[in-house]
Amino acid sequence: MSLEKFISQAVSSWMSDDGPDSDIVLSSRIRFARNLDEYNFPTLFTNGEAEAVIGTIMERVSNTPIQNVGQLEMIKMDDIPPLQKRVLVEKHIISPNLAENSIHGACLLSENEEISIMINEEDHIRIQCLFPGFQLSEALKAANEIDDWLEEHVNYAFDEKFGYLTSCPTNVGTGLRASVMMHLPGLVLTQQMNRIVPAINQLGLVVRGIYGEGSEALGNIFQISNQITLGKSEEDIVEDLKSVVSQIISQERSAREALAKTSNIQLEDRVFRSYGTLANSRIIETKEAARCLSDLRLGIDMGYIKNISKSILNELMILTQPGFLQQYAGGPLRPDERDIRRAALIRERLKMESKEESGG
Amino acid sequence: MICQECNQRPATLHFTNFSNGEKTEMHLCERCAQEKGEMFMMNNGPGFAINSLLAGLLNMEPAFPEQKKEAYQAEQVLQCPQCSMTFPQFVKVGRFGCATCYDAFREQLTPIIRRLHSGNFIHNGKIPKRIGGDLHLRKTIDDLKLSLKNLILQEEFEKAAETRDQIRELERKLTAGQEGGE
Ligand SMILES: [Zn+2]
Ligand SMILES: [Zn+2]
Numbered sequence: 001m002s003l004e005k006f007i008s009q010a011v012s013s014w015m016s017d018d019g020p021d022s023d024i025v026l027s028s029r030i031r032f033a034r035n036l037d038e039y040n041f042p043t044l045f046t047n048g049e050a051e052a053v054i055g056t057i058m059e060r061v062s063n064t065p066i067q068n069v070g071q072l073e074m075i076k077m078d079d080i081p082p083l084q085k086r087v088l089v090e091k092h093i094i095s096p097n098l099a100e101n102s103i104h105g106a107c108l109l110s111e112n113e114e115i116s117i118m119i120n121e122e123d124h125i126r127i128q129c130l131f132p133g134f135q136l137s138e139a140l141k142a143a144n145e146i147d148d149w150l151e152e153h154v155n156y157a158f159d160e161k162f163g164y165l166t167s168c169p170t171n172v173g174t175g176l177r178a179s180v181m182m183h184l185p186g187l188v189l190t191q192q193m194n195r196i197v198p199a200i201n202q203l204g205l206v207v208r209g210i211y212g213e214g215s216e217a218l219g220n221i222f223q224i225s226n227q228i229t230l231g232k233s234e235e236d237i238v239e240d241l242k243s244v245v246s247q248i249i250s251q252e253r254s255a256r257e258a259l260a261k262t263s264n265i266q267l268e269d270r271v272f273r274s275y276g277t278l279a280n281s282r283i284i285e286t287k288e289a290a291r292c293l294s295d296l297r298l299g300i301d302m303g304y305i306k307n308i309s310k311s312i313l314n315e316l317m318i319l320t321q322p323g324f325l326q327q328y329a330g331g332p333l334r335p336d337e338r339d340i341r342r343a344a345l346i347r348e349r350l351k352m353e354s355k356e357e358s359g360g
Numbered sequence: 361m362i363c364q365e366c367n368q369r370p371a372t373l374h375f376t377n378f379s380n381g382e383k384t385e386m387h388l389c390e391r392c393a394q395e396k397g398e399m400f401m402m403n404n405g406p407g408f409a410i411n412s413l414l415a416g417l418l419n420m421e422p423a424f425p426e427q428k429k430e431a432y433q434a435e436q437v438l439q440c441p442q443c444s445m446t447f448p449q450f451v452k453v454g455r456f457g458c459a460t461c462y463d464a465f466r467e468q469l470t471p472i473i474r475r476l477h478s479g480n481f482i483h484n485g486k487i488p489k490r491i492g493g494d495l496h497l498r499k500t501i502d503d504l505k506l507s508l509k510n511l512i513l514q515e516e517f518e519k520a521a522e523t524r525d526q527i528r529e530l531e532r533k534l535t536a537g538q539e540g541g542e
Contacts, residue, residue: 037459040443044457122455144486151488157459160495162473163483165459169469170476172462174485198366201391204478230473231480 003348006328007315012091012113012130015314019133023301024249026181026221026314027132029092030139030238032147033166033175034125037157041167042103042120050104053124056154057117061108066149068142069110072117077105086323092130097121115146122167123175125150134245136178136238144234163230173230178241181210182248183313185220185298186255196251203244204228211290211317219290219317224248256302271299279350283336284343289320308353316346363389440464494534501530 014027035041036056039049054076061072077085077099085099093113098105098121108117118126127146129139157165163173171177187193197207206227209217224245226237259267274295277288284292297313299305318324320342326333329341363371369389438447443457447465450456462469474481487495504527511520 035459040458041456043453043455044443044445147486148489151490155491156488158488158491159459159462159483161482162462163485164488165456165462167455169454169456169473172473173477173480173483176485198368228477228480230477231482231484233485237485 003328003345004352007319007349007352010087010091010319010324011311011315012093014114014130014132015091015318016311017132018310019131019135021249022133022310024182024184024252025134025245026183027130028134028136028139029128029130029177029179029181030136030143031129031177031179032125032127032143033123033164033171033177034127034147034150035157035165035167036124037155039124042122042124043167045103047103050120054104054106054119057108057119057125057150060150060153063153064149066146069115069146072108072110072115075107075109077102077107083323083327087327090318090321090323093128094118095121095126115142117146123171134180134242134249136180136242136245140178140234140238171229173228174232174234174237176229176234176237177225178238179223179225180241180245182222182224182245182252183220183294183297184222184248184252185294186252186259187248188217188220189259190255192251192255196248200224200244200248203240205241205244211286218287219313220294221317256298260302267302268299268304271295271302271304275299275305278346280347281343283339284346285339286320286342289342289346290317293317308350312349312353316349319349320345361387363387363392365389365392438465438468497530497534501527501534504530 019025019028036053039045039053042050045053058074061074065071075088082099085094088094088107089096089099091113093109093116094107095118098107098118102120104120106119108115108119110116114130116128116130118128127143127150129142129146131139131142159165164175166172166175184193187196200207204227206223206225208223210221210223211218224241226241229237232240274292277284278292278296281288293313293316296305296308297310300308300310300312319328322333322338325338325341325345328345329337333341361371363369364387366389369391371387372390373388373393439445440457440461441464442460445457445461447468450461450465456462470481487499504523508520508523508527511517511523
């Protein structure tokens with residue numbers, strides 16, 4: 001398969017489309033956890049109950065389409081090979097838990113991959129809306145529409161006092177997890193994250209890296225999400241997150257301005273060195289690739305580099321993960337082979353940019 | 361010992377994890393442990409099992425010594441009639457077996473839920489349209505009753521009378537709905 005075709009098939013709209021403030025907020029996500037009241041939770045349910053849950057939801061989906069969403073495709077975990085599951089995880093469409101541990105797990109996916117409904121994960125139903133850029137309210141609206149549509153025919157487990165009942169007590173109430181993925185190279189380079197993270201935590205929000213392990217955030221990409229799900233309305237949870245995110249956006253912007261003012265040439269040097277590495281290396285590890293991609297994206301945002309699309313960071317952070325590399329290679333790869341493939345894929349992807357430039 | 365995550369607060373929770381024959385230890389403050397729990401839940405990270413983390417959180421209730429005593433006594437018998445999960449089982453796995461568990465463990469649960477949700481224990485968000493039924497109505501009535509109280513305090517008797525009539529009207533609706541519905 002050609003790289004162009006592979007990428008066009010692999011890329012979801014949240015990775016490629018522009019959204020508001022997408023120079024800093026890469027994507028916005030809303031997740032609702034829901035359960036059906038007539039079956040045990042996935043913690044304890046039987047195979048038969050798991051199948052019944054899928055059946056109930058399938059019936060709902062095949063009978064009446066949701067407005068503004070179009071066709072939803074059902075992907076059953078039992079029917080697809082492990083590599084394909086891994087790719088879905090790397091695209092943030094399903095959770096590792098659904099891929100690896102679920103009984104009769106499944107996912108309903110919209111064509112543009114903005115909407116996915118996980119079935120039989122930790123809860124019977126997990127509605128997820130993933131939008132490009134800073135669009136939390138829009139994503140909340142979309143998730144509410146799907147939730148209402150499902151609820152017309154499905155009995156949710158709901159308690160007057162505790163709200164929507166979930167397998168885990170940390171999700172009870174609204175069942176809402178709202179999150180944004182932010183690219184914050186300015187705050188990292190100016191060493192402000194150590195100060196900002198505890199401040200964000202104080203406000204009841206959780207900050208973590210999405211790529212990489214432990215506290216490191218590969219590619220300077222951070223996820224910020226609400227921690228508590230009970231006692232506040234969905235709108236308030238989203239508004240509180242939005243106001244913090246807006247503050248972080250403006251701090252990141254000032255950090256970038258300060259960098260441009262105080263160390264313009266050093267920053268430009270860093271950006272172009274990273275560009276050189278990405279365009280020329282023959283072996284590249286995840287960590288180095290992530291660092292260079294972050295630099296490149298910063299260079300694009302700050303105008304040092306022209307004619308390369310901004311979506312390159314999103315795309316390549318996803319496409320250079322092990323699952324995707326192996327899917328592109330058409331088979332399993334050892335880690336050292338992946339590093340070679342990764343370098344090749346990045347080089348080719350950058351060549352596509354210059355082709356587009358000379359062609360158009 | 362200081363928390364290894366934030367390096368600020370004292371570590372009150374200690375976790376040991378064995379994976380692939382390797383022993384790892386984690387010393388965390390309550391806040392960081394809670395966040396870690398959250399993180400593992402979303403990540404399903406292979407290292408520290410969320411279950412043991414959450415179990416640590418659920419077991420640790422220095423802020424509610426009396427409830428703890430009560431919970432301990434109740435633990436011996438408390439069991440969900442629907443799915444048969446017992447309260448100690450819930451504490452161990454950190455997951456409910458079914459929706460009825462919430463009802464079965466309601467009393468013991470409230471302090472745990474408060475702890476996990478910054479003191480909150482009452483849902484204040486969306487109500488499902490269909491099964492929510494008169495819950496919407498009852499919420500409106502509660503709100504009106506509250507404003508009635510305020511109106512009386514402010515000696516706005518004319519408005520208070522209006523509100524009282526409104527409440528009566530809604531309460532009639534509520535009873536009518538219940539009689540008609542069941
Ligand atoms: Zn700590
Ligand atoms: Zn139960």
